Amino acid sequence: MADTKYTEEHEWIRVEGDIGTIGITQYAQEQLGDVVFVDVPQAGRKVAKGEACAVVESVKAASDIYAPVTGEVVEANAALADSPGDVNAExxxxGWFFKIKLSDKGELSGLMDEAAYTDFVKSLG
Known part of the structure; x- marks a missing residue:
């Protein structure tokens, strides 16, 4: 079964083998409001943990999406260019953004599991 982890910047990563699928959480999309544009990284791009590598724009704001782990982008969700609302809907x-081949699975240990993330969101008031 895929293991999903979360960041304090409200990204999620679902890991299967050495590939992680990355997107933003339900909480993040609710804070953004209606998503109108998404810019995802190109396949082949190498990203470092914590690096801004995608952008999501809504009617309220534009936000950077940060890589939760270091690795190489293996696939981008091109469908978001035509259907950015998928980020709100699912x-x-x-509504996932991109997939990454993990360089170091050990980096996952610094991320939150679902229970910890739920508590973190509750602490935001």
Whole structure:
């Protein structure tokens, strides 16, 4: 079964083998409001943990999306160019942003599991 982890910047990563699928959480899309544009990284791009590598724009704001782990982008969700609303409709499903081949699975240990993330969001008030 895929393991999903979360960051304090409200990204999620679902890891299967050495490939992680990355998107933003339900909480993040609710804070953004209606998503109108998404810019995802190109396949082949190498990203470092914590690096801004995608952008999501809504009617309220533009936000950077940060890589939760170091690795190489292996696939971008090109469908978001035509359907940015997928981020609002299914942020944990078809609204994913990109997939990355992990350089170091050990970096996952610094991320939150679902219970910890739920508590973190509650602490934001």
């Amino acid at each position: 942020p944990m499903g078809k």
